[in-house]
Structure formats: structure tokens, C-alpha cells
Amino acid sequence: MNNKIEALVANIEKVIVGKQSTVLKIVTAMLCGGHVLIEDVPGVGKTQLVSALARSVDGKFNRIQLTPDVMPSDIVGFSMINQVTRELEYKEGAAMCNFLLADEINRASPKSQSSLLEIMEEHQLSIDGVTHILPTPFMTLATQNPVETYGTYHLPEAQMDRFIMKISMGYPAYEDELKIMTNGENAVSAKDLRAVMTTDDIAVLMEEAQKVGTAPSIRRYILDIVTATRNSEYIRLGVSPRGSIALLRAAKAYAFVMGRNYVVPDDVKDIMGEVLAHRLMLSPKGKSSFENNAAALAAIAMTIPSPTTAE
Structure with a gap:
């Protein structure tokens, strides 16, 4: 295993215990320039996994909690008049980053879900006829709970096809969960992690892969x-x-x-x-x-x- 990848996986595993296979597949998706949908029951660490990956890389990480009242402009941004210059200015949305965590994507309205299609496929977004290129690398990591369907919207097949992988973490093994319980408040969280890789490193690794x-x-x-x-x-x-x-x-x-x-x-x-x-x-x-x-x-x-x- 490449030294940089080994360091990245080890850093994520400080937070995510006993899920090396899942971590390796998330890293694989990143090196493909692809996006990942993580579907699993509440409480198994979906959001922590995404946060750990994003904080292990020296890039920009944005999180948006998707609900029915989230507008497409919250995701892709919007244009507004600058009161001084009287010209249109682009105000960035959550998508203008390296790692976008779309939490509970199936709770967003179809209109908001569709705003993700262009950014996931083209790595760009268009506002008022102007195209804005997203940073490199760009990765959308979406989560959803399969057991709670009240107030959710089914992801259309066209959008499911944009995710290079759909991953389920599953419950931790008995000994791993015992370790998680034992660590308790002393457990390492994603916010405690330091970056072990730069976005330039990722670009090189993507090319080599x-x-x-x-x-x-x-x-x-x-x-x-x-x-x-x-x-x-x-x-x-x-x-x-x-x-x-x-x-x-x-x-x-x-x-x-x-x-x-x-x-x-x-x-x-x-x-x-x-x-x-x-x-x-x-x-x-x-x-x-x-x-x-x-x-x-x-x-x-x-x-x-x-x-x-x-x-």
C-alpha cells in the first residue's frame, strides 16, 4: 500500500473502529473522482466516517443537513446585486468545496436533489448563465437512513447512477463495539484529526491510480x-x-x-x-x-x- 494512502487510512481508523474494508472503499471512490452514497441505520457512524475522511485531507469541507425546506440555492449558490458596483456577484453555496457532506439526502425535495446532478457529473455549476468550476478534487458523500421513510423523497435512478459506490457500514463487531464503549468520552472524534494529505497529493494519486x-x-x-x-x-x-x-x-x-x-x-x-x-x-x-x-x-x-x- 502506498505510504500516503496507508497514513490516510490509519488516520481515519482513529475515529472509525473495525471498518477497514469500508474505509478502503471510500478511499478508492475518492481516487476515482467519484461520489459515494452511504446508506445505513442511524448511529453506526456514517457522518463520522465522512468527516474523518474530509478532515484527514487539507481541503475545504462543507456539510449541509438536507431537509424539505432546503433550496437549490443553498447547495449551488446564487447571484445578487452588489450595491456598490451594481453588478451581479456570485455567492457560494455549500457545493463550492472539496468534500461535500449531503446529510440525509433523501429528505431533500426533488428540486434540491436535482441541483446536485450537474455538480456530481460535470464538477461544475451554472448560475445565471455563468459556469463556475468546482475545486479539484471534488467529492459528494451523501448519507441516508433506509429504515425511516416518513418525510423522505426517493432518489431517482438517474441520480443513483451518479454515485460510483453505494456503501453500507453495518453494525460493528462485538469486540470493536466493546472498544468503542470502553473509550467513551476519550474516543477520538473527527474534529480532533489533523490532515495527513494535501489536495495536491490526491491529484497525483488519482492520476497514478x-x-x-x-x-x-x-x-x-x-x-x-x-x-x-x-x-x-x-x-x-x-x-x-x-x-x-x-x-x-x-x-x-x-x-x-x-x-x-x-x-x-x-x-x-x-x-x-x-x-x-x-x-x-x-x-x-x-x-x-x-x-x-x-x-x-x-x-x-x-x-x-x-x-x-x-x-
Whole structure:
């Protein structure tokens, strides 16, 4: 593992105990220049994880608590008349940063949710015909609770597709939770962390990650999995080409995070669920046969032969 990535992961783990796999996948998404949706029950540390990542990097971090009354202008900003110059001036919204935490994104109105589409896809925003470029790197990390649906708005498939990964943290293991309880008030919080990496470091790592080699057999393996989702009787809406590109990018970044300059089949398998499952829609037969999208995807992927060579 790269020394800088190792330091970043170790810094985040001062706050997030026993979730190294989740931390590695969040870092992978960052090196892809992608966005992450973290969906889990309340109280497992979703917001702390995002805050720990943002504070571990010497960049600008903004958080917006999304509610039905949040306006698009709160996210992307707005123009107003300067009383001295009588000219329009752009006033920054929450999105003008390196790391945007959109807390409880499913509580925002559809109008506010849609304001995130351009910034997530193009890394820019347009106000009154003027385009404003977002800083590099830019990453949206959104959270939502799956168990509480009162007062929430379903995220449309077009927006779900903009997230390179959808991650669930899950409850901590018994010993890890005991350690969390024992630390109590003395536990390290995200606000106590110091930056161990600069935004320039991230830009260099992002460039190196996308230089990771992928054999033709690996690319065919990814496409075979994606194609199988489009032809399965269990799937009503399969993975789009954006999804196959996302899985390739994520596999390269994950291999880089794991300290390799080439992708192996296990890299694809390890992150396939996080990258592809949220892009699927199950058919009635799929809903009756599988507990969730990830289970259906795993069953479909089992039918695809794994490449025997990676180079």
C-alpha cells in the first residue's frame, strides 16, 4: 500500500473502529473522482466516517443537513446585486468545496436533489448563465437512513447512477463495539484529526491510480457481468454503460490502494457489489427470489467464469 494512502487510512481508523474494508472503499471512490452514497441505520457512524475522511485531507469541507425546506440555492449558490458596483456577484453555496457532506439526502425535495446532478457529473455549476468550476478534487458523500421513510423523497435512478459506490457500514463487531464503549468520552472524534494529505497529493494519486494496468480478459470479465444483468430474468433494469466504466475505474483504483499496478479478478469481485448493485432494478421474480439487489448481483456474477490471468 502506498505510504500516503496507508497514513490516510490509519488516520481515519482513529475515529472509525473495525471498518477497514469500508474505509478502503471510500478511499478508492475518492481516487476515482467519484461520489459515494452511504446508506445505513442511524448511529453506526456514517457522518463520522465522512468527516474523518474530509478532515484527514487539507481541503475545504462543507456539510449541509438536507431537509424539505432546503433550496437549490443553498447547495449551488446564487447571484445578487452588489450595491456598490451594481453588478451581479456570485455567492457560494455549500457545493463550492472539496468534500461535500449531503446529510440525509433523501429528505431533500426533488428540486434540491436535482441541483446536485450537474455538480456530481460535470464538477461544475451554472448560475445565471455563468459556469463556475468546482475545486479539484471534488467529492459528494451523501448519507441516508433506509429504515425511516416518513418525510423522505426517493432518489431517482438517474441520480443513483451518479454515485460510483453505494456503501453500507453495518453494525460493528462485538469486540470493536466493546472498544468503542470502553473509550467513551476519550474516543477520538473527527474534529480532533489533523490532515495527513494535501489536495495536491490526491491529484497525483488519482492520476497514478488510473495508470493501473487492466488486461483485456479483465475488461471482458467486467463487461460479461454487466451484460448478464441486462439479460437476467431477475433484473428489470440492468447496469448502464456508465456502470461498466465506473467498475473499471474503481477496480483500477482499488488495485492501486491495495498496492498493485495491475487489476486481478478479485479486485472486481471485491467492489462489484458497491459499484453495481444500486444501479439495478429487480423484476418481480427477482424481488421474490433475492433479499436485495446485492444478492441478485452476486448470484448473476457466479455464472460468469473468472479470468485465470490478470496480466
